[in-house]
Amino acid sequence: MKKNTISTLLAITLLAGTSFTAFAEPLTDAQKQEMHYNKQKLDEVNSKINTLTDKIEVLDAQIEPLVKNIQENDKNIEDIKADIVLVQKDIDKVKENFEKKQQAFGERMRAIYKSGGNESYISILFSSTSISDLINKVQAVGKVMKIDKQVISDIENQKKVLDNKKQELQDKKDEINKINEKNKVEMKKLNKLKAEQQVEVDRLKEEKKKVTVNLADSEKTLIEYPISIIKKDTSSISELRNAIEMLTAARESITTDEIDNQAKEYIEKAKDIIASKQQSSSSNVTAGSESTGVSLNRGTYSGNVSSIIAYAYQFRGRPYVSGGKGPNVFDCSGFTSYVYRNAAGIEIGGWTGEQLRTGRSVSYSELQPGDLVFTNGGGHVGIYVGGGQMIHAPRTGDVVKVGPIYHYSSARRVIG
Structure with missing residues (x-):
């Protein structure tokens, strides 16, 4: 604590007269040590909290891209699943078309060979009106069979392409899943570390509350007297101004919000009281005698x-x-x-x-x-x-x- 603040605070204790001389005694070594210990302890706890908080922020920074990657990968997996469904539909259509073409080809083959291959060719031979007609019919049959085979071959190739595409998508999905699993394991590890450190932060915050209470008790003694002056109906304007000065000086080194807020509250109260006293003061009391802070x-x-x-x-x-x-x-x-x-x-x-x-x-x-x-x-x-x-x-x-x-x-x- 700044020593000049303590000086200011204790000096003002004589404002109310000899009945308050006990307040003017120098701080005991025990009081000084207690205040110093509480401030030092609070600084240590705050330092530990800040250190752990920084570590948690570092972990958050490491977790954030993992979460982003997992989310992006999950979306990619869903997109791939949708693509696989579409490819599978195409495969099913090709398969259905293949089966129809294969069935038609089979029916034609069966029609050609239903009486045996030789009889069919003999039938074509005898039904021909000329050599030229025979040749044309034989070529036509061969051409139809060749076309059917080509169609079936093309359909089979389409199915293979689609099967390969489906497999590629499946492989890609599996790869992304592996990356996601790895990211999730890493994220789980980081979250565990983060949770452990958060537990310690929470513990330190509880410790900070206790230390703050102790420090507030110590710091409270520094503002009790000027507050008592402000509360006292008979306090003069100069005494109130001195009390304001003391509370203002105290705020420079007060650590706890509770005590600092009290100091601010009573500074404003003192200002209001001074304004009220100035309005109601008798005409023979000059502003100068009060503004110097010197008692009449x-x-x-x-x-x-x-x-x-x-x-x-x-x-x-x-x-x-x-x-x-x-x-x-x-x-x-x-x-x-x-x-x-x-x-x-x-x-x-x-x-x-x-x-x-x-x-x-x-x-x-x-x-x-x-x-x-x-x-x-x-x-x-x-x-x-x-x-x-x-x-x-x-x-x-x-x-x-x-x-x-x-x-x-x-x-x-x-x-x-």
């Missing part, structure tokens, strides 16, 4: 601290320049001095050495947002914002930002 009651602990934190956050991203006192550039002590002076009207001194003597000393375990935090043996200073974080101007080449306390040395409480 600077004598209260909550008002001053919330003003300091909200004001300090306006300068995030401003560059560090040695000796910079603001508002466009800062060094570490120049930043803390500028914020305290303009947000709370308190002079804490312009140098780290002076600030080390302001207020009263507090231990790390006693830290509350708004405290001055000194690091590197007292050579660097920032403003504590909660959650073990501080807002500060770190070093040359860097900018005002929220970050973890490092090389802790001491702390001073200026307010409270």
